[in-house]
Each structure stands twice: as C-alpha cells, then as structure tokens.
Amino acid sequence: MEKKETFDLVDEMGNVTGSASREECHSSVELIHPTVHFTLFNPDSKEILLTKRSYNKRWDPGKTIFLGEHMVSGESYEEGLLRGVTEELGFVPTEFKVLGDTLFKQESQTEYTRFFLVIYQGETIDFDRAETEEIWWVGIDELKKYDDSFGAMTQYWIENIDWSTLE
Numbered sequence: 805m806e807k808k809e810t811f812d813l814v815d816e817m818g819n820v821t822g823s824a825s826r827e828e829c830h831s832s833v834e835l836i837h838p839t840v841h842f843t844l845f846n847p848d849s850k851e852i853l854l855t856k857r858s859y860n861k862r863w864d865p866g867k868t869i870f871l872g873e874h875m876v877s878g879e880s881y882e883e884g885l886l887r888g889v890t891e892e893l894g895f896v897p898t899e900f901k902v903l904g905d906t907l908f909k910q911e912s913q914t915e916y917t918r919f920f921l922v923i924y925q926g927e928t929i930d931f932d933r934a935e936t937e938e939i940w941w942v943g944i945d946e947l948k949k950y951d952d953s954f955g956a957m958t959q960y961w962i963e964n965i966d967w968s969t970l971e
Contacts, residue, residue: 864955894930
C-alpha cells in the first residue's frame with residue numbers, strides 16, 4: 805500500500821494549525837500548506853538561474869519558472885529548501901537567504917510560500933529531467949525584461965523582489 809504524503813496546514817501568517825494529505829491540500833483553497841520556492845544567484849556574474857518546467861507537469865507545463873518544493877509535515881522551510889535543491893539540482897546548498905513570503909492562491913489550492921535565493925558557488929548542477937526541460941542563466945538587469953512565458957508564482961517574485969539589491 806502506497807504511503808500518503810502529509811503536509812502541514814498553516815494559517816495566513818504561516819503558523820502550523822494541523823495537517824492534511826497532499827490530495828486534500830490540492831483540492832481545497834481553504835487548506836493552506838507551506839512551500840518553498842528558490843533560484844540560484846551567481847554573485848560573480850550577477851546572474852539568476854531560470855528553468856523551463858517539464859511539459860508533462862500539471863502546474864506551469866512548459867513555462868519559465870523558479871524551482872519549488874512542497875514541504876512534508878514537520879519539515880522546516882530550511883529543510884524543505886535543502887531537500888528541494890538536492891532533488892531538483894543535485895547538490896546541497898551551503899549559503900542562502902530568504903527574500904520574501906507570500907500567500908499564493910491557485911485554482912484548487914493555497915500555498916504559504918517562502919522564497920529563497922541560493923548563492924551559487926560553482927557546484928555541479930545535475931537538474932531533474934523529469935521536472936525540468938532546460939536551465940539557463942540570465943543577468944539581473946535582464947530579468948524583468950525577459951521575454952518568455954513565466955509561471956504565475958515566478959512572475960510574482962520577479963515583480964515583488966528588489967533585484968537591484970543583489971547587484
């Protein structure tokens with residue numbers, strides 16, 4: 805029998821209030837669950853990593869996105885980030901910082917999302933080809949001008965982060 809994935813439930817401030825299955829969380833906008841989103845920042849070249857989401861995925865197929873991860877019950881945001889970077893990019897990050905939190909409502913679910921900037925230090929990137937079609941770097945000065953189809957959450961972060969503070 806397959807084990808059901810359990811997520812914490814949180815209030816609009818991110819405080820844990822209970823738990824529910826992945827299926828329950830993804831079928832009710834009332835059940836807020838925590839997630840992490842992240843991208844890499846290369847401080848030497850002043851570039852940000854962008855990814856093209858697999859066309860086989862339910863959310864944002866074929867769109868340009870920052871990466872993200874659902875957090876399993878009991879996991880901290882930092883633990884979710886470390887697991888997510890390891891699963892999605894193939895290395896364990898050693899330096900990162902929080903750039904913001906937001907409540908993000910989608911058609912059938914609501915996420916309380918914390919966005920991290922992972923400082924890239926030359927690690928080998930081995931991205932998960934089941935999740936991601938391709939990856940590439942773009943300069944911070946080009947990020948807002950980038951002419952592509954961004955996923956909704958990525959568009960939110962691009963518009964609401966003061967990227968100039970990273971230059």
